[in-house]
Amino acid sequence: MQYKTDRRVQSENVILDIRNLSLDYIMPGQNIHAVVDLNLVARMGKITALIGESGSGKSTVALAIMGIQNRNAVISSGEIYLAGTDILSMPKKDLRSYISNHAGIIFQDPVDSLNPLLTVGEQLMETILMHEKITKKQACAIAFNQLLAVSLPQPEELMKKYPFMLSGGMCQRVTIAIASVFHPLLLIADEPTTALDVTVQAQILHQLDLMRKRDGTAILLITHDLGVVAEIADYVYIMKDGHIVESGTVDDIFCDPQHIHTRQLLAGML
Ligand SMILES: Nc1ncnc2c1ncn2[C@@H]1O[C@H](COP(=O)(O)OP(=O)(O)OP(=O)(O)O)[C@@H](O)[C@H]1O
Numbered sequence: 001m002q003y004k005t006d007r008r009v010q011s012e013n014v015i016l017d018i019r020n021l022s023l024d025y026i027m028p029g030q031n032i033h034a035v036v037d038l039n040l041v042a043r044m045g046k047i048t049a050l051i052g053e054s055g056s057g058k059s060t061v062a063l064a065i066m067g068i069q070n071r072n073a074v075i076s077s078g079e080i081y082l083a084g085t086d087i088l089s090m091p092k093k094d095l096r097s098y099i100s101n102h103a104g105i106i107f108q109d110p111v112d113s114l115n116p117l118l119t120v121g122e123q124l125m126e127t128i129l130m131h132e133k134i135t136k137k138q139a140c141a142i143a144f145n146q147l148l149a150v151s152l153p154q155p156e157e158l159m160k161k162y163p164f165m166l167s168g169g170m171c172q173r174v175t176i177a178i179a180s181v182f183h184p185l186l187l188i189a190d191e192p193t194t195a196l197d198v199t200v201q202a203q204i205l206h207q208l209d210l211m212r213k214r215d216g217t218a219i220l221l222i223t224h225d226l227g228v229v230a231e232i233a234d235y236v237y238i239m240k241d242g243h244i245v246e247s248g249t250v251d252d253i254f255c256d257p258q259h260i261h262t263r264q265l266l267a268g269m270l
């Protein structure tokens with residue numbers, strides 16, 4: 001089976017290239033056009049921010065990239081090139097492993113993202129052993145290193161703990177550890193700090209920035225926090241009612257916004 005690929009995409013350090021994506025939610029009596037003809041690119045070693053008011057379609061885009069769709073979601077057109085291959089042209093049987101080998105996602109509420117019934121070690125080991133045919137001992141060594149890499153000390157102790165025994169910030173680091181265990185080319189962070197207090201927010205963002213610098217990970221950061229965007233993002237996309245209304249470098253967007261909606265967002269009117 002030959003998938004749709006695009007070499008140009010790979011040569012320009014483009015990890016993610018979404019072209020003309022449209023997605024509807026089918027509801028009784030009405031269809032919600034959650035994503036309309038959307039184009040978006042994320043590059044290696046760069047932070048790309050996706051911002052927009054609540055309900056504009058940001059999480060829908062994130063889930064579509066991860067191949068996770070609600071039952072009532074229908075993609076009516078478009079392509080999602082992840083590492084040069086259009087995932088929408090892939091058969092379902094190959095999709096899961098392809099996506100999980102190339103992309104990871106972390107969500108707003110770290111406590112909800114983790115399984116409350118499994119220890120940190122069990123969750124991390126489960127992910128590692130799902131991907132690699134290695135011994136438990138080897139997987140354990142990877143898990144230790146991974147926890148240290150997200151600045152969680154004493155990994156032996158931590159592996160035995162359940163999520164409820166950890167702070168919100170520690171839980172979010174664990175979700176980053178799980179999402180990044182195979183050094184994904186793309187990490188999607190959907191409002192990763194909204195549920196955390198300000199100091200912890202800064203630490204988590206620092207962690208993402210570190211991954212970008214150290215591993216060259218492309219980060220797609222979904223956030224409401226324009227201060228964060230101004231500080232760490234390289235490129236910005238502004239979304240409204242399923243459409244990208246404006247995009248550009250951080251300087252373009254903050255110094256010379258063109259679209260009225262962007263100006264309103266920046267002025268804090270939305
Ligand atoms: N499963 C679903 N069925 C029907 N409509 C949905 C479904 N999921 C999301 N929607 C609708 O799709 C639109 C986009 O939702 P989405 O969650 O992507 O927005 P968002 O930009 O992530 O918002 P927020 O900032 O609040 O997280 C909204 O109108 C939402 O109500």
Ligand SMILES: [Mg+2]
Nearest residue numbers: 058059060190
């Ligand atoms: Mg959302």
